Amino acid sequence: MPAIELQGVTKRFGDVTALSDVDLEVEEGEIYGFLGPNGAGKSTTIDVLLDFVRPTAGTARVLGYDAQAESVEVRNRVGVLPDAFDVYDRLTGRQHVQFAIDSKPHADDDPIEVLERVGIADAADRKAGGYSKGMGQRLVLGMALVGQPDLLILDEPSTGLDPNGAREMREIIREERDRGATVFFSSHILEQVEAVCDRVGILRQGEVVAEDSIAALREAVGGQATLTVTVDTVTEGVGAAVRETEGVSEVSVRGEQLVVSCEDSVKRDVLDAIEDAGATVQDFATERASLEELFAYYTEEADVQEAEA
C-alpha cells in the first residue's frame, strides 16, 4: 500500500488551474522530496492530502484512506508542518504541543520531551507570539511529531531556519524515516532535497514533470557536466569553436572564463577546441550537474514536449 497515492488530481480555483491531472505515488518508508518553484502547486497538493481543499477531479488516498471522506483517519496518522501558518500568539509552546497531544487519541507524549527534540525546551513556557520564525517552525515540527505519525507531511520545512536548524531538521527527518515513518516534504531548495531524499518528484505549473530517484534523474539527464575554463584571451572564434563541438549544449562568457554545459564525455574535446582556436587554457574546473540544472532541464523539456504536442 502506498503512503500517498494521487490519481488524476485536478484543482481549479475559478479560472486558475492549480493542479492538472497529477499522478503521484509515495511508497511507505521513503523520504520523498516534492520539488518545484514557488507557485507550482506544491502547497495545493498538500492541501488536497489534508482535505483543506477539495479536488475538482481525481482521487487522493493517504495511508490507504480516502483523503476527503476519511480525512480524520488520515490526520490521526499524519504529522503536519504546513506552510504560511501562524502560531497561536497567546499560547505557550507547551500549550501548543499539549493541544496536539489532546487532539490525537493515541498520543501520550511528554510536551517537554517533544520540545527538547526540536531544540526549544527553554522557551516552553513563553508565549509563542514572541518566538522567531525559526522557533515557530521548530514548534510546529514538534507538534507534527506528536503521536509517532506513520506519515510526516512537511511543507517547505526549512523556512526561517538557519543552516544549523536546517541540518537538525534533516536529522529529525532521517530519524523519523528510520523509525518507520514515511516523509513527504516539499521544497524549492534543491540542496535540502538532495541531502535527504530517497526519491523526488518535480512539479511545474501544476503538473508532475518527473518522478524518480536522484541518481536516476541524473542518469536521465545523461551525465551532464559544467566545465569552467580560464583562458588568456577570449575571442569570438574561441566561443564559436566551443559552441560547434559536439555534445555542448550551452556556452557563456564571464570575463576571461568560459562556462560550458556539456556531456561529461566531451570535456577533453572542448579543451582541444579552445586550444585549436588559438587560445591558451590556464586553468579549468568541472562540476557534475546540480539539481538546479536538472530542474531547468526537466521544466524546459516539458516546454518542448508541450510545443511538439
Place this chain on the structure above:
Amino acid sequence: MSTLAIAKKDFQDGARSKTLWGLTVLFVLFAGGITYAYSSFDLFAGNEEASALGLIGIIQSAGAVLVPIIALLVGYKSIAGERESGSIKLLLGLPHERRDMVFGKLIGRTLVVAVPIVVGYLVAAVLAIVLIGTLPFVDFLLFVGLTVLFGLAYMSVAVGFSSATSSTSRAAALALAVWVIFQIAWSLVTTVILYFANGQSLPARFPDWYYLLNRLGPDGGYGVATGLLLPDTNTALDRSAWFLQEWFGLVILAFWILVPVGLGYLRFRTVDL
C-alpha cells in the same frame, strides 16, 4: 473529545489575552454597581421581596444591552481570524472535523463570556443579600443560567458569521448588522410591517402575530423567558395564543442558539481553506 480539546485551547487563548479578566472586572463593576445604586433608593418601601425582584428586572434590562455586544466582539474572529492568520492549518492539520472546530469555538468563546457573567452576577447576589436583605436565590441562579444562554445565542450568531466568511472584516460587518437590527431597529421594523400590513394605519388592537414578530429576536426570546422567573414584569402580555406564552421565549432562544452556528457550519463544511 475533539470538540472539547478545541474549546479548552480557545478558552486558554481567551484567558491569556486578558479578555477574560477584563470582562470579569467589567461584569463585577456592572452588576455590583447596579445593585449598590439600586439598594440606595428604597423604591419598594421596605417590601424586601418586591425590591429583590425589581433588582433582577433591572439587571436583566441592562445585561440585555451589554451581553450581546460583548459576545459579538469576543466571537466574530473565532474562525475567520484563524483563516486569515493561517493558524487554522495547525488546527485542522490535527485530526479534528470542521464540525469540532465550529462547535469547539462556540463552547470556548461562550465560556469566555459566561465566566464573567456568573462571577459578576454572583457578586451582585451577595451584595443584594447584604444590602436588601433577601434574594430569591433559585430564581436568581436560573436567571444567571438564562443570561448565559442569551450570551450563547449571540455567540452562535458571531461564530456562525465567522465560519461563513473568510475575512474578519466581513464577519465584523455582519455581526454589527445583527446588533443594529435587534438592539436598535427591531421594534421600529415590526411596527412598520404592521403599519403596511394593516393598510397604512395602526390597528386599535394589535394582532397576536405582531407581538410574536416583536419577540422573535434573541433579545425578545431572552426578555420573554425571563418573565418565567419574574412574575408581573412588563414583558407579561395578556394574550392566550400559545406562541405568546412565556415558555415560548425559550423556544426562540433555542432557535438562535442552534440555527446561526448551524448554518455557518454548513457553509464552512465544504469550503476551500
